[in-house]
């Protein structure tokens with residue numbers, strides 16, 4: 001095994017291949033607080049990529065109700081249990097944010113490159129089991145039934161929606177485990193692909209990926225996975241006149257919870273400082289968005305704004321030690337973050353840079369005892385070549401329906 005640096009763990013870790021990074025990285029931020037589980041993203045993906053024979057069970061994008069739902073069933077609790085067994089009492093983070101436990105590479109059994117398991121057919125049967133099912137209220141003991149009110153910061157009974165696609169990881173477990181070297185990371189954008197000619201369907205990728213995102217096609221007898229809608233990201237879709245465009249699941253999002261882009265990488269894989277890239281701002285400056293199960297060690301590139309009503313212990317296990325800071329940043333956003341959040345889903349094009357024009361004070365209030373002021377700033381989104389894509393304001397415009405149209409749809 002080689003030694004590679006994983007910035008999400010704050011330390012070096014073992015990985016089967018030498019450290020090598022793409023020029024840019026496909027990345028996205030999902031705001032779990034706003035998802036309504038309409039599954040439009042899931043359908044947008046399915047109707048684009050997985051509508052053929054052999055792909056019936058494939059949901060490259062899925063949205064599950066946590067804590068009980070999962071596709072395949074129990075994917076996360078199973079790998080967490082395997083890790084806990086391999087490294088009893090070791091799955092902990094230090095005060096300084098370093099992960100002290102073992103990753104799925106470091107906990108691999110002898111003669112294996114990655115710790116994992118192959119889901120059964122039954123586990124793939126029900127993509128949205130336990131939809132909208134909350135935990136029990138301690139006093140009533142009834143699943144999902146409230147016997148009183150609930151209030152922030154953390155509800156006693158809770159659930160939330162977790163949106164999942166392939167994380168196009170910086171250290172992909174799927175690629176690490178493939179005995180045919182059929183899985184590769186594109187040097188131009190870090191999208192992880194399975195070469196359909198080289199794959200022989202051994203399913204080692206399905207076994208190794210802790211997020212269970214590669215799926216076997218029994219018709220073609222090779223494995224498939226999310227391809228990051230790479231033709232769109234490359235800008236080959238005629239809709240945007242050759243400009244890079246976000247994926248189908250992102251652009252279809254009804255709740256406007258998703259923003260995808262590309263971040264520039266240094267040679268060591270760290271993110272190049274790019275102060276006005278919206279993803280850089282949210283992940284590195286505001287620290288409002290966190291990776292999913294960073295302790296697995298694959299350095300996933302989909303970042304989540306954690307749901308603010310969920311017990312922090314659960315969220316810390318899922319998103320790592322930055323949970324409280326991220327929720328605070330979201331609950332009372334800085335002037336800049338609030339403007340950046342307006343960039344979600346105003347266009348199908350990838351926003352490479354933003355600028356903010358300061359506007360007047362809109363109102364003042366208190367958030368958990370602290371003064372909070374909102375300004376009606378204008379945020380302007382730019383293409384890679386510096387052209388403006390759109391501009392939008394923090395305050396949504398109020399449109400009053402004229403009396404003669406009061407009953408019109």
Ligand code: SF4
Nearest residue numbers: 166167169173174209
């Ligand atoms: S999420 Fe899984 S399939 Fe996707 S790159 Fe990471 S390890 Fe590979």
Ligand code: SF4
Nearest residue numbers: 035038039041253255
């Ligand atoms: S389309 Fe958006 S709001 Fe609807 S389920 Fe998907 S992520 Fe959630």
